[in-house]
Amino acid sequence: MMEKNISITKYQLFFFMIQSQTGLGLLSLPNVVQKTAKGDGWISTLIAGVAVQIMLVIYWQLLKRFPNLIYTEITQKILGRFLGKFLNLFIYLNFIFVGGLATILFIKIINLWLLPITPGWIISILILTACIYLTISDLRMIARFFVLATSLILLLLFTSFLSWFTPKEIQYILPIGSSGFKNILLGTNNSLLAMLGFEGLLFLFPFIIDNKKGVLKTISMANIFIATFYTFFVFLTLISFSSDQLAQMREPILNLLRGITYIMVDRVDLIFLSIWIVPMSTSIIAYLFLASKSMNVDKKNYPKVVLLNGFIIFSITLIPHNDAIITLFNKYVTYLSYAVVFIIPTLLLILSFLFKKHESSESA
Amino acid sequence: MSFFKKKSSLSSTSNDGGQLCEDIEKNIRMLEEHFCHTEDLMKKELQFHNRKCVIIYLDSLVKKELLQASIIEPILEGKMSEIEKTVHAAEIKKTSIISEAGKNLLDRSCVILLEKDPQAYVASVGGIEERAIQEPNNERSIKSSHDGFIESFSSNLQLLRKRLKSPQLKVKYFTIGNFSNTKVGMLYLENLANKELVEEVERRLSSIEIDQLYSTGELEEVIEDHPFSPFPQILATERPDRAVSYITEGKITIIVDGNPRVLVVPITFFAFYQAPDDYNSRWLVGSFFRLIRVFSFIIAISLPAIYIAIVSFHSEVLPIGILYSIRVSLEYVPFPPLAEAIAMQIILELLKEASIRLPSPIAQTIGIVGGLVIGTAVVDAHIVSNMMIVVIGFTAIASFVAPINEMGTSARLLGFPTMLAASLFGFFGIVFVLMLIFMHLSKLDSFGTPYFSPLAPFKKEDVKDSLIRLPLWKLNTRPTDAKPEYANQQGRIRAWKKK
Numbered sequence: 022m023m024e025k026n027i028s029i030t031k032y033q034l035f036f037f038m039i040q041s042q043t044g045l046g047l048l049s050l051p052n053v054v055q056k057t058a059k060g061d062g063w064i065s066t067l068i069a070g071v072a073v074q075i076m077l078v079i080y081w082q083l084l085k086r087f088p089n090l091i092y093t094e095i096t097q098k099i100l101g102r103f104l105g106k107f108l109n110l111f112i113y114l115n116f117i118f119v120g121g122l123a124t125i126l127f128i129k130i131i132n133l134w135l136l137p138i139t140p141g142w143i144i145s146i147l148i149l150t151a152c153i154y155l156t157i158s159d160l161r162m163i164a165r166f167f168v169l170a171t172s173l174i175l176l177l178l179f180t181s182f183l184s185w186f187t188p189k190e191i192q193y194i195l196p197i198g199s200s201g202f203k204n205i206l207l208g209t210n211n212s213l214l215a216m217l218g219f220e221g222l223l224f225l226f227p228f229i230i231d232n233k234k235g236v237l238k239t240i241s242m243a244n245i246f247i248a249t250f251y252t253f254f255v256f257l258t259l260i261s262f263s264s265d266q267l268a269q270m271r272e273p274i275l276n277l278l279r280g281i282t283y284i285m286v287d288r289v290d291l292i293f294l295s296i297w298i299v300p301m302s303t304s305i306i307a308y309l310f311l312a313s314k315s316m317n318v319d320k321k322n323y324p325k326v327v328l329l330n331g332f333i334i335f336s337i338t339l340i341p342h343n344d345a346i347i348t349l350f351n352k353y354v355t356y357l358s359y360a361v362v363f364i365i366p367t368l369l370l371i372l373s374f375l376f377k378k379h380e381s382s383e384s385a
Numbered sequence: 386m387s388f389f390k391k392k393s394s395l396s397s398t399s400n401d402g403g404q405l406c407e408d409i410e411k412n413i414r415m416l417e418e419h420f421c422h423t424e425d426l427m428k429k430e431l432q433f434h435n436r437k438c439v440i441i442y443l444d445s446l447v448k449k450e451l452l453q454a455s456i457i458e459p460i461l462e463g464k465m466s467e468i469e470k471t472v473h474a475a476e477i478k479k480t481s482i483i484s485e486a487g488k489n490l491l492d493r494s495c496v497i498l499l500e501k502d503p504q505a506y507v508a509s510v511g512g513i514e515e516r517a518i519q520e521p522n523n524e525r526s527i528k529s530s531h532d533g534f535i536e537s538f539s540s541n542l543q544l545l546r547k548r549l550k551s552p553q554l555k556v557k558y559f560t561i562g563n564f565s566n567t568k569v570g571m572l573y574l575e576n577l578a579n580k581e582l583v584e585e586v587e588r589r590l591s592s593i594e595i596d597q598l599y600s601t602g603e604l605e606e607v608i609e610d611h612p613f614s615p616f617p618q619i620l621a622t623e624r625p626d627r628a629v630s631y632i633t634e635g636k637i638t639i640i641v642d643g644n645p646r647v648l649v650v651p652i653t654f655f656a657f658y659q660a661p662d663d664y665n666s667r668w669l670v671g672s673f674f675r676l677i678r679v680f681s682f683i684i685a686i687s688l689p690a691i692y693i694a695i696v697s698f699h700s701e702v703l704p705i706g707i708l709y710s711i712r713v714s715l716e717y718v719p720f721p722p723l724a725e726a727i728a729m730q731i732i733l734e735l736l737k738e739a740s741i742r743l744p745s746p747i748a749q750t751i752g753i754v755g756g757l758v759i760g761t762a763v764v765d766a767h768i769v770s771n772m773m774i775v776v777i778g779f780t781a782i783a784s785f786v787a788p789i790n791e792m793g794t795s796a797r798l799l800g801f802p803t804m805l806a807a808s809l810f811g812f813f814g815i816v817f818v819l820m821l822i823f824m825h826l827s828k829l830d831s832f833g834t835p836y837f838s839p840l841a842p843f844k845k846e847d848v849k850d851s852l853i854r855l856p857l858w859k860l861n862t863r864p865t866d867a868k869p870e871y872a873n874q875q876g877r878i879r880a881w882k883k884k
Contacts, residue, residue, distance in 0.1 A: 033842065135699075135813050147810070147817050155824045165827040165841035287704045295812035299820055 028230045031239040033164035037307070038219055038243035040167040043174060043250065044304030045126045046215025048272040048297070050251060051258035053215070055267045058208025060194040063256040065208030070248025072209065073216055076363060077244060081237045083370045084226045088233070092223035093315045096365070099372050108365060113315045115361040117330060118354045119217065120308035121337030124148065125347060127301050128338060134275065134294050145338040152302055153331040156309045157324045160228055163310060170299050177300075178250070180278065180293055181257060187280045189260045212255075214355060216247060220362045221307055224314045309334065403483035409437055409500045416441060416496070419487045426490075433460050433468065433499065442495035447510045456495060456508060468497060474508035481505065491566065515540060521623030521645070523790055528665035533623045538568055538642040544625040545572060549632060553577070559590045562598040568642040569604070577635045579868040585832055586637050586650060601646040604639065608650075610830055615799055617657070617791040618831040621646040626661050635869030651832035653866050655839075655851040657792035658682065663854050672853035678786050679852065685784035685796035686822070689730070690807035690815045692776045693722045698811030710772075717767040723808035725769050729777040730800065732759055838866045 029037070054062035087095045093112055097105030127148060128141045136144065155166055200208075222240055229236060258273045261280075270276045278290040286292065313326045340346070403419070405412050413428065420426050425444040432438065440456060455473035465471045469479075480486050486496050486505045493511020518540065520526075521533035534541045546554065553576055559569040571586055589608045598604060601621050609618045622628055623645050628638050631649045639648040649656075658678040663671035696715065700708055718725065736755040740748040763769045780800065787793035799822060806814030829836035839847035847864050849855040858879045862872040877883075 030842075131813055135811060139810065144810075144813070147813075151817060151820050151824065154821065155828070158828050161842075162828045165835065165837070166824055168843045169823060169827060169837070169841040282704070284704065285707070286702060288699070288702045291699055291702050291812065295816050298813065298816045302820060 028228050029160055029164045029225070030230050031235055033168055034222075034225060034229055034236070035239050035243045036168040036171045037164055037221065037225065038240060039174065039246060040170055040300065040303040041218035041221050041307030042216055042243075042247045042304075044218070044301045045123050045130070046212075046217075047251065047254060048130065048274050048294075050212060050215045051255050051262075051273040052267055052270055053211045054208045054255055055259065055264055056208075057200070057204045057211070059200045059204065059264050060259055061197065061200040061205050062208050062212075062259055063194070063252050064197070065205050066212045066252045066255050067248060068205065068209045069212040069216055070244060070252070072213060073219055073244050073248070074241060076366070077219060077222070077240050078237070079367055079370055080220075080222050081240075083366055083373065084223070086373055089227045091227055091314060091317075092220075092366075093317050095223075095369060099369055099376070109315060109317070111357065112361050112365070113312055115354070115357045116308050116312035116315055117333055118337070118350075119358060120305055120312060120330075121334045122347075122350060122354050123301075123305050123308060124334055124338045125342050125350075127305065129342070129347075130272065130294070130301075131298075133271070135291065141342075142335075142339060145335055148302060148305065149331050149335050152306045152309050153327055156306050156313065156331075157327045160225075160310075163306065167303055170303050173296050173299050174250075177293060177296060180289065181254065183281050183289065184257065184261070184277050187261060187277070190263075191260055193261075193263055194256075194259050212251065214358070215251065217358055217362060218304060218307055219244065220366075221311055223366065224311055305334075405481045405483065405486075405498075405503045405505055407501050407503050409439060409498055409502075412498050412505070413439060413441070415483050416486065416490075419483050420490075429457065431457065431460050433471075434463055434466060437500040438468075439498045440495055441490065441498065442510065443490055446491070446493045447495060451510045452495060456497070456510060460497075468499060468506055472497070472506070472508050474510070476509060478507040479504045480507060488566070518544070524622065524624050524627070524788065526624070526660065526662050529624075529661035530626050532625060534625060534628075534645045534647055536643050536645055538570065538640055541625075541640050541645075541647060542570065542572075545629055545632070545638070548625060548629045549574075554632070557587065561590070561593050561595065561604075563596045565597040565599065567598045569598075570640045571637055572632060572640065573637045574632055574635065577633070577869050577871070578637060579635060579870060582635075582637065582651065582832060582867065586639070590639070598641070599643070601639075601641045601644045601648055604641055605648060610832065614825065614829060615795045616654070616826070616829065616836070617789070617795065618652065618829065618836065620649040620652040620656055620789065621791075622649060622789070623647070624661060630661070631656075633874070634863050635867040651834040651867055652836075653831070653834065653839075653851065654826060654837050655679070657787060657789045659851070660788040664857075668854055668856040672855070675853055678788070681783040681786035682792070682796050685780055685786075685793065686799050686803055687815055687819060688780045688783070689726045689776050689800060690803040690818075692772070693726055693804055694807040694811040694815055696722045697808060711770075714771040718770045720768070721808070722773070723804060725773045726777065726804050727801070729769055729773055730780075730797075730804075733777060733781050734797075834866050834868070839864075 050066070051062060054065050058065045083095065087098065090098060093105075093109045096108045096112070099105070100108065124145060128144045131144050132139070132141060155163055219240070226236070254274060258267070258277055261277050262270070262273060267273055275290040275294060278293050279288065281289045283289075309327065309330055312330045313323060316326050318326050342350075403415055405415070417426060423443075427442055427444045429440045430437065431440065438460060440452075440460075442452065459471045459473055460468075463471065469477050478489065480489070481503050486507065489507040490496055492509075494507045494509045497506040497508065499506075515537045516535045518532050518535055520531040524533070532544060534544060542556065551574065553574045555573060555575045557571050559571070561567050561569050569590060571583075571590065573583060586608075593607055595607070598607075605617075605619045605621065606612065611618060620631075628647050628649060631652075632638055636652070637650050639650065641648075658675060660674075663675060666674070695702055696711065700712075703711070715722075720728075732755075736751060736759070740751040740755075743751065760774060764771050764774060780797070784793040784797040784800075787796065799818075803815060803818045806818045808814075810817065823837075823841075826837040827835075827841040835842055838844060839851050844865065846862055847866065850860050850864055858875075861875055863869060863874040865872060
């Protein structure tokens with residue numbers, strides 16, 4: 022398993038986490054969060070960051086016991102072959118569906134903002150071609166590209182600073198905490214979805230060079246970065262638009278940038294979205310990679326599996342999607358994600374404690 | 386001497402393994418047969434201490450004066466009793482194998498055969514006219530040295546040895562090509578270059594089965610990792626200073642006899658955007674120019690595409706003032722922007738191709754025709770818009786900025802798919818193609834080194850002398866992309882400042 026040529030450094034892990042977590046969620050996050058949390062949405066994202074951090078610690082505890090196994094191998098190790106494989110099916114389905122959902126939302130945004138008439142399946146083919154092209158190569162190359170793509174996120178961060186010159190109203194978020202604890206938590210629930218992607222750690226851990234120490238620090242840094250990044254954007258949007266305005270905006274971040282005008286450039290939002298295509302694609306790449314990894318195939322068959330999964334995701338995007346279907350799809354995928362990302366790893370950790378199982382012990 | 390072994394049966398003649406015998410007439414006959422009775426194989430009979438002595442050489446390859454002065458005259462004088470001591474040659478070899486003697490004859494030597502002696506004595510009397518060392522035309526510099534490689538192997542080696550007077554500079558010879566028997570040498574610093582890299586280059590060079598190898602370009606295609614990639618993965622340079630600087634980074638240079646271009650492996654993308662002048666300018670200036678050059682790569686690929694996307698899809702990106710002037714220039718042009726752009730790019734390539742090989746007075750005419758007729762008249766005739774001329778002109782200049790020409794051409798070539806995607810899908814198409822290009826760059830390897838290093842994978846310590854150039858006293862470690870055995874390259878070089 023620990024082949025030299027597919028290992029990544031902790032440094033690359035940091036960027037891998039950032040790239041798989043940022044993406045589609047960000048653009049619509051302020052809208053989603055304010056539905057329940059209103060002006061306190063930024064607190065929700067912060068709490069979501071804390072929740073992710075707790076999960077990361079659980080992952081860390083679990084992975085420390087099985088430093089050379091990936092998620093789908095750990096399930097088999099703890100639960101036995103049959104039950105493990107059964108669970109792995111759900112894990113696989115989760116990644117495929119999340120990948121499919123991400124692609125559908127991607128196509129929707131492109132259709133809405135950049136190419137209103139171009140049929141969705143063409144965009145789907147293009148984007149999946151690019152994703153498959155990268156995913157089919159080994160992990161090192163994916164990591165290289167993700168590090169490269171992170172420079173774009175910094176560029177976008179810079180773009181967002183430009184929007185400080187548009188009118189701001191701090192009254193929108195005051196008084197702090199007015200939405201009530203329950204609503205803030207509901208907002209957290211929504212923003213957690215945008216932060217998904219950190220479960221990639223479960224599959225990357227065996228490939229990290231020198232994975233005994235320092236990994237928790239790296240992933241915590243990545244999480245802090247993401248949480249701060251998201252909170253910053255949500256905060257920025259919340260003080261720019263009132264709740265009523267936000268409720269009518271599908272992608273408030275883009276609307277925020279739409280207000281900026283320069284002598285040379287009029288629609289900063291279009292340029293922002295064009296560049297944002299790359300972080301959105303890296304999320305899809307991450308899910309395609311995770312789905313392919315979760316099938317536990319050997320190295321020779323891996324490219325075939327990536328092609329197959331790419332085709333499955335493409336087929337998912339072909340399903341006619343209006344808003345109602347997407348919402349429904351989103352709801353079920355969310356349930357599945359909660360199970361795969363939060364519940365199963367926690368259960369596995371508890372079980373491995375109870376049965377005192379770790380990697381060196383005999384498999385059941 | 387593993388590289389002398391025959392790699393295929395393509396060129397083996399009947400008496401390959403033939404041995405010389407004591408009968409001198411038979412020996413001569415065998416050599417003549419080995420050379421298929423070619424008529425420029427000359428024989429000169431002499432007497433050496435009352436023994437018959439025959440000097441055989443290829444008329445076309447030896448210097449007659451040298452042959453006369455250092456071989457024939459001493460033999461006639463016959464001061465010493467042994468032939469090795471008589472002949473004035475720096476090196477005299479003995480062989481008893483026909484093919485070996487034949488090889489030496491082709492390598493500008495003469496063969497001396499003696500009566501009742503089964504050995505052939507080989508002495509070098511070669512002399513081939515060489516071009517003088519001059520500044521390479523395609524890699525000119527303002528502030529760096531002005532000598533360049535030429536077509537002779539030994540001169541090229543000399544140019545490198547002159548700069549690196551170190552016993553660690555090691556040369557390994559290969560003979561490639563069953564007919565051409567081209568001499569190929571790989572040079573590296575013994576204790577610095579990575580052992581695995583040296584082995585890998587050796588393995589690739591010694592496994593080539595080919596009949597003729599003329600140029601470095603051919604060798605490049607034979608040993609590169611990804612033949613289908615649009616990017617050059619081996620750097621070919623005519624500048625000795627450039628080649629030497631790579632050798633000191635632990636890289637390997639390959640010299641092909643008869644070629645003024647020397648190959649450097651492994652290489653990274655950013656090496657193609659470095660120039661020796663960067664080190665002779667102030668570091669701020671050098672860094673600035675490096676950034677400008679990398680920027681030119683992006684411009685060369687995407688500028689026409691961005692223009693096409695804005696004009697045909699996203700005109701709302703531009704404020705009304707600029708949009709108005711673009712629209713006015715497009716008003717009477719009947720073609721879609723893609724057709725305009727591709728036509729102009731092709732015209733540009735044609736102009737360039739036409740002027741390359743013409744003698745310079747005629748090439749000037751091409752410049753006038755290109756500048757006036759194509760530039761102005763095409764706009765006046767409303768075939769191409771003014772704005773498109775500006776865009777294409779800017780793109781062309783950007784692509785010519787690359788210090789190594791191949792990279793600029795690759796960038797210009799990649800501009801075409803980008804333009805096509807832009808005309809089909811607007812900004813999305815551009816980002817799609819650029820994303821594919823950068824994914825490809827992250828996937829490329831050159832002799833086991835990531836091609837897009839130090840950006841992918843990101844290496845902080847290598848950025849200081851690739852994307853930018855920090856002052857010399859900051860460059861304490863050499864670039865690590867060739868995985869040198871040790872990284873340190875200097876101590877405190879501004880030690881005088883310490884009191």
